[in-house]
Amino acid sequence: MRALPDVWVHRRPAGPSWGPLDDKSPAPKGPPPHTTGWHVLAVLLRNEFRARYRSQALGILWSLLNPLVQTAILSFIFSHVSAFKSAIPNYPVYLLIGVVVWQWFATAINTATQSFINNADIVKRTVFSRQIVPLATALSYGINFAMEALLVVALVVVWPHAFKLTPALLLVPVILAILAALIVGVVLATSVLNVIYRDVAFLVSTALTLLYWLVPIIYPVSFVNDAAVPRIYITLYHLNPVTAILVALRSCLMDGHAPSAVTWAGMLGPTALMLVTGWAVFRHYERMVLDYV
Amino acid sequence: MFSRATMPQPTRASGELIVRLDDVGKMFRRVEQKPFLLREIMKRLTMRADRPRDFWPLRHVSFDIHRGETVGVVGQNGSGKSTLLRLIAGAAYPTEGHIAVRGRIAPLLALGAGFQPDMTGRECVEINATALGLSKREIAARLDEIVAFAELPDFIDTPVRYYSSGMLARLGFSVAVHTDPDLLLVDEVLAVGDHAFQEKCIARIEQLRTDGVTIFFVSHDDSTIKRLCDRVLWLKDGRMAADGAAAEVLAAYEGR
Numbered sequence: 078m079r080a081l082p083d084v085w086v087h088r089r090p091a092g093p094s095w096g097p098l099d100d101k102s103p104a105p106k107g108p109p110p111h112t113t114g115w116h117v118l119a120v121l122l123r124n125e126f127r128a129r130y131r132s133q134a135l136g137i138l139w140s141l142l143n144p145l146v147q148t149a150i151l152s153f154i155f156s157h158v159s160a161f162k163s164a165i166p167n168y169p170v171y172l173l174i175g176v177v178v179w180q181w182f183a184t185a186i187n188t189a190t191q192s193f194i195n196n197a198d199i200v201k202r203t204v205f206s207r208q209i210v211p212l213a214t215a216l217s218y219g220i221n222f223a224m225e226a227l228l229v230v231a232l233v234v235v236w237p238h239a240f241k242l243t244p245a246l247l248l249v250p251v252i253l254a255i256l257a258a259l260i261v262g263v264v265l266a267t268s269v270l271n272v273i274y275r276d277v278a279f280l281v282s283t284a285l286t287l288l289y290w291l292v293p294i295i296y297p298v299s300f301v302n303d304a305a306v307p308r309i310y311i312t313l314y315h316l317n318p319v320t321a322i323l324v325a326l327r328s329c330l331m332d333g334h335a336p337s338a339v340t341w342a343g344m345l346g347p348t349a350l351m352l353v354t355g356w357a358v359f360r361h362y363e364r365m366v367l368d369y370v
Numbered sequence: 371m372f373s374r375a376t377m378p379q380p381t382r383a384s385g386e387l388i389v390r391l392d393d394v395g396k397m398f399r400r401v402e403q404k405p406f407l408l409r410e411i412m413k414r415l416t417m418r419a420d421r422p423r424d425f426w427p428l429r430h431v432s433f434d435i436h437r438g439e440t441v442g443v444v445g446q447n448g449s450g451k452s453t454l455l456r457l458i459a460g461a462a463y464p465t466e467g468h469i470a471v472r473g474r475i476a477p478l479l480a481l482g483a484g485f486q487p488d489m490t491g492r493e494c495v496e497i498n499a500t501a502l503g504l505s506k507r508e509i510a511a512r513l514d515e516i517v518a519f520a521e522l523p524d525f526i527d528t529p530v531r532y533y534s535s536g537m538l539a540r541l542g543f544s545v546a547v548h549t550d551p552d553l554l555l556v557d558e559v560l561a562v563g564d565h566a567f568q569e570k571c572i573a574r575i576e577q578l579r580t581d582g583v584t585i586f587f588v589s590h591d592d593s594t595i596k597r598l599c600d601r602v603l604w605l606k607d608g609r610m611a612a613d614g615a616a617a618e619v620l621a622a623y624e625g626r
Contacts, residue, residue: 120500124486124493131488131529199484203501204460204475364463368398 117205121213126220140221141228144180148173151295164297167239167331170232174327175294177229181222182260182319183285189214189264190281193272197370207363211268215260229330241333248335252325255344259318262351266358272366292319315339318347386437387472388553388584389458394467395429396453427453428608431467437552440585442599442616444592444623449605451588455557458586476502476551483542487531491522491541494530498545512548519574520544540567547574554578557588572598592620 130136152169155161165171192214193200193207200210233240271277291314293301301314314320321343325336336344428450435441443451456462459475484497495516499509517526520540530538547554556575575598579585589595595602595616602619604612612619 116505117500120497120506124489124497127493128486128488196484199497199501201456201461202459202483204503205501367462 115206115209118209118213118216121209122217122220125213125217129217137221137224140224144173144176144225144228147176151176155295160300161297164299167236170229170236170239170331171297171327172295173229173232174330175292175323177222177225178256178323178326179289179292179294179319180225181218182256183289184221185215185218185260186263186267186285187278187282188218189260190267190271190278192264192268193366193370194275200370201367207366208265208359211264212261215264216257219257240330243333245329245333245335248329249326252322252329252336252344255318255348256322258352259322259348262348262353262355265352265355269359269362269366272369273362288317288319292317293323298324315343316347318344318351321347387434388437388439389433389435389472389586390468390470391434391458392432392468392470394431394457394464394469396427396450396457396462397465398425398427399423426465426608428457428605429466431605431608431610433603433610433613435553435584435586437584438579438582439601440579440587440599442595442602443586443588443605444590444595444602444620445605445611450608451605452557453608454605455555455586455588458553459555471553475553475555476546476549485530485538485542488529490529491517491526491533495526495541495545498542499549502546502549504549508550516541516544516548519548519570536564536567543571547571547578551578551583553584553586555586558590592624596620 130139133139148169152172155172156168161168189211192211195214196210200207233242267277267281271281298320301311304311315324321336321340325340325344328334328336328340427448431450431454443454445451453462457464457469458471460471484501485494486497489497492513495513496509499512499516500506504512517523520537520543522537522541525533525537530541533541554575572594575585575587579598585598587595587599599616602612602614602616602623603610604619604623612622
């Protein structure tokens with residue numbers, strides 16, 4: 078007979094805590110040891126990714142086709158716009174970076190917002206830290222992103238003069254980590270809210286369509302900087318963390334210098350705020366998810 | 371049926387305390403049909419719904435379970451049995467009261483949580499067992515045993531969408547009983563599968579019982595409860611109607 082751990086999982090209305098049962102003094106802080114289970118994240122993440130490309134003959138290759146086609150069409154159309162040509166020297170490279178980053182951001186947020194509903198049975202019938210569910214979905218699209226990033230690497234080979242291979246490249250992983258954190262912050266909030274108000278998924282997808290044009294994916298940032306609008310709008314535009322991330326990535330890859338302090342602030346500030354807000358919203362609605370999903 | 375004072379007290383197993391429920395209650399907000407038409411949305415927004423919408427599927431439930439006990443739960447549909455199991459499993463939180471559970475729980479609230487049609491049997495076992503709290507190493511060590519018990523060695527690498535419902539149920543049950551639990555929660559899952567497999571499941575539960583696993587068993591099948599359980603809880607409209615030796619409570623329940 079196995080010896081039981083001397084730990085009790087207490088479930089009180091006020092919140093989960095654990096400690097010896099007969100001890101009426103406040104229970105120790107922190108999650109009970111066997112309900113955290115971060116290894117669940119790895120398994121869910123891998124299976125989520127595998128399940129997505131299970132029944133297709135070409136599997137993951139389909140994930141590469143979409144950004145390729147999108148980049149090809151857009152660069153064909155906009156290479157005829159002379160203003161774009163003069164503002165951006167290597168437009169297809171500029172575009173591909175934007176498209177690939179956006180693909181991860183938008184798909185991960187759209188899908189992870191639905192993650193509790195898509196995984197309803199496992200959420201309702203087993204016990205592990207619930208934040209793992211949206212995280213696994215959002216980060217599984219990070220694997221797709223890694224594949225698509227190979228397209229950018231391939232461009233380095235065929236189009237070397239578009240890139241500056243300088244030490245600034247070392248900052249790329251840091252910027253991508255910020256992007257991942259931003260996605261996590263958003264989906265922590267939207268995934269739980271969507272369980273309680275199913276309208277959230279539609280709201281999110283509409284907001285993303287709008288945001289697509291509010292970040293410099295297709296057009297150069299100089300268009301916004303030179304626009305004849307009050308200064309405040311331009312500042313707000315640059316406070317958008319997605320804008321800052323795109324600007325930073327392109328500056329590292331294509332210009333070969335580290336992002337400016339303003340760009341760092343535009344990435345880190347809103348991302349940190351989003352993470353804190355997302356976590357707070359998640360903690361607030363976490364318990365309701367189990368009853369509503 | 372019995373007042374709290376005259377309830378027949380079960381013979382306490384001498385084992386350690388595994389589960390304690392102290393005046394536990396669960397409240398749900400009744401969800402009516404969502405407003406769909408614009409007119410209904412306007413109505414909802416302009417005048418507050420004033421119907422009482424609180425619903426307690428379970429309230430004022432208290433009991434202790436010690437290691438090695440096999441406890442059956444009986445009650446009509448809607449009496450709160452499944453809610454009780456979900457609360458103990460941690461798949462729902464109580465609105466009031468206090469629940470303490472100790473050790474590893476294997477909740478058989480439904481078989482095969484996390485099975486996805488496109489994944490192979492092997493992957494489903496991995497994800498299901500992980501969600502039930504097994505580590506990677508434990509899963510690898512038990513995989514052969516799980517597959518053998520489910521009688522699926524030839525199909526384990528087939529996507530589960532090609533499985534029959536019986537095959538799925540066998541795989542799900544097999545994972546749950548191989549998680550080496552301290553507390554096994556069984557909710558009506560033996561209704562699936564053919565007679566031979568049901569027998570095998572019951573035999574396996576009896577085996578676990580002899581091994582000292584504490585079992586919490588919800589069923590409508592009185593004969594299975596009689597065979598497996600030494601103590602029975604009777605739930606009626608979300609309250610404890612009785613808690614006592616299996617034969618006594620079952621007799622009272624049948625004569626209700």
